[in-house]
Amino acid sequence: MEFDFSAILLALTVLFGVVWGLDRLFLYDKRKSRLDAAGEEYRDPAPVDWARSLFPVVLVVLVLRSFVxxxxxxxxxxxxxxxxxxxxxxxxxxxxxxxxxxxxxxxxxxxxxxxxxxxxxxxxxxxxxxxxxxxxxxxxxxxxxxxxxxxxxxxxxxxxxxxxxxxxxxxxxxxxxxxxxxxxxxxxxxxxxxxxxxxxxxxxxxxxxxxxxxxxxxxxxxxxxxxxxxxxxxxxxxxxxxxxxxxxxxxxxxxxxxxxxxxxxxxxxxxxxxxxxxxxxxxxxxxxxxxxxxxxxxxxxxxxx
CATH class of the missing domain: 2.10.109.10 (Umud Fragment, subunit A)
Structure with a gap:
């Protein structure tokens, strides 16, 4: 099987960016308010936390690999x-x-x-x-x-x-x-x-x-x-x-x-x-x-x- 690493990097960048972006636009405020009202410490769900952490990493790798x-x-x-x-x-x-x-x-x-x-x-x-x-x-x-x-x-x-x-x-x-x-x-x-x-x-x-x-x-x-x-x-x-x-x-x-x-x-x-x-x-x-x-x-x- 052949892999196009550039395509994989691009797909991961889009995936992580969309997950993180949609969460911040539509879910983050409601989730934080609910947890604050319950007195619980705020934490992102695991998928969102992974997306937030990995998005800038894969974006930098994609830019460097594609343009530098x-x-x-x-x-x-x-x-x-x-x-x-x-x-x-x-x-x-x-x-x-x-x-x-x-x-x-x-x-x-x-x-x-x-x-x-x-x-x-x-x-x-x-x-x-x-x-x-x-x-x-x-x-x-x-x-x-x-x-x-x-x-x-x-x-x-x-x-x-x-x-x-x-x-x-x-x-x-x-x-x-x-x-x-x-x-x-x-x-x-x-x-x-x-x-x-x-x-x-x-x-x-x-x-x-x-x-x-x-x-x-x-x-x-x-x-x-x-x-x-x-x-x-x-x-x-x-x-x-x-x-x-x-x-x-x-x-x-x-x-x-x-x-x-x-x-x-x-x-x-x-x-x-x-x-x-x-x-x-x-x-x-x-x-x-x-x-x-x-x-x-x-x-x-x-x-x-």
Whole structure:
């Protein structure tokens, strides 16, 4: 079963607020007068007392989580070497505008993603053709069931293409607006000694590169680490039947930094703007597991580039 924590927080905030508010409007005065006349000490009924106590708590958590910063945990190796499995990150929720909790409707525009941003988003689903030949979003990667429900999941990738950009990708080769994106070899991938994802990458001879994505503003580059692992798989190229060469309006092309082991826009198309949740900016905890020393203190406080 999947839970939408934002929806749960919103529902609890409304529930506690309504219970407390209705009691104060219609029941509190009569109940207090009755108890005062009987000489008894006033106490709220248990449900009202719980609502009064918890309403400000869940309201503050809802506001902070929805409009300021939200914690996420990295579940897979698709963003290695930038982000590792077990990293706990903070996401700036107002970087791209304020949205209504649970409904995700933007009501205040504060900016748009830039090339190179690491973004968290609601997975839009795989692009599949239905029985009428129409493109629909599905939760089935094979598209055997184009109407399969899309799982309610938060994913994280890096923005590669902006609306209006022309993107080409063939294996290691990435081109943006007709210009190849340069990358410099750093060395062989090392990773954690006992991490499953790290072990897989070492087994397949992964190498680490510094990629120089051109800035959106047109001057300089965003320099960040990527991993290449050609022996592992052959990624889909761009353009393909799900991804046109020119990025449509209101969409973004996103990729994982682990370029040969990331299910990203190359497989499921462009990321709709309305699915954005925020910009990742900080690692606040890195859990390595019992076989790797529990916590990686060296990664705590690392700014995400």
């Amino acid at each position: 910063a939200e914690p996420f945990r990295i579940p897979s190796g698709s963003m290695m070497p930038t982000l590792d499995v077990g990293d706990f990150i903070l996401v700036n929720k107002f970087a791209y505008g304020l949205r209504m909790p649970a409904f995700n409707n933007k009501f205040l525009d504060l900016g748009e993603p830039k090339r190179g941003d690491v973004v968290v988003f609601r997975f839009p689903g795989y692009l599949c053709q239905d029985e009428n030949g129409q493109w629909v979003r599905s939760g089935d990667i094979s598209c055997s069931d184009p109407h399969a429900p899309v799982p309610n999941q938060n994913w994280i990738k890096r923005v590669i293409g902006l609306p209006g950009d022309t993107i080409e990708s063939h294996g290691d080769q990435l081109m943006i607006n007709g210009t190849p994106v340069p990358a410099d070899l750093t060395g062989p991938f090392q990773g954690r000694p006992n991490g499953d994802e790290s072990r897989l990458m070492r087994d397949y001879g992964a190498t680490v590169w510094t990629e120089h994505l051109p800035r959106s503003e047109g001057k300089g580059s965003i320099d960040h680490m990527i991993a290449r692992m050609p022996a592992y798989s052959v990624p889909l190229s761009i353009p393909n039947d799900k991804v046109p060469a020119k990025v449509p309006a209101g969409c973004y092309i996103v990729m994982g930094d682990n370029r040969y082991n990331s299910t990203d826009s190359r497989w499921w198309g462009c990321l709709p703007e309305q699915n954005l949740a925020g910009k990742a900016f900080l690692i606040w905890l890195s859990w390595k597991g019992t076989h790797d020393g529990w916590i990686d203190f060296g990664r705590i406080g690392k700014i995400i580039h």
